[in-house]
Amino acid sequence: MTLKIEYLPLGKLLRYAKNSRTHxxxxxxxxxxxxxxxxxxxPVLIDEKNELIAGHGRLAAAEILELAEVPAxxxxxLSEKQKKAYRIADNKLALNAGWDMQLLAEEVRELMDDDFDIDLLGFHETEIDEMLAVETPPDESDDAPPVVQIKYLSIDKDRIPATDTEIALxxxxxxxxxxxxxTHEGFVKHLADGRQ
Structure with a gap:
């Protein structure tokens, strides 16, 4: 099967009325x-009648951006049953994937070091903080003395340096x-007040 990308005006694309994926x-x-x-x-995925099979969220974003056309x-x-099944599978299968947290943390740190806007990655701040708390195992072949690595806590636009020990604490x-x-609510006030 050869796949071909078409560029279609937004008005020609039809949303699937029973799309169960929410955005x-x-x-x-x-x-x-x-x-x-x-x-x-x-690209969004469509059937012969221009009805969406996948890409409802991308279509909503394209409408906000007022794009003239989108790739499809x-x-x-595909039978109607296959379309119905693929609409579900396309979303669910991606959710079943995991992350190598150590490699992900390394990639995010490199992006942060390059001042890339990590908000574009789609993670919440708490997820980024947890991710960056993942320690990189020492290189056992390296005989050099251990080095204290400085990591950063992000609060709004500020980056606060912290050692691994401070982050663990x-x-x-x-x-x-x-x-x-x-709950996590009230934790910052708890810290600011110095309460136990």
């Missing part, structure tokens, strides 16, 4: 920002607070 305003905004930064790199790949010869205090209160 929050926040997630659509993330898609808008991604398209602005990287371009429309992931027409999937021909902060995470320990956070976990104790969360275990005691059953």
């Amino acid at each position: 929050s305003d926040e997630q659509v905004d993330q898609l808008v920002n991604s398209i602005r930064e990287f371009g429309f790199t992931n 790949i027409r999937l021909k010869n 902060l995470l320990d205090v956070y976990r104790q607070y969360h275990d005691a209160h059953g």
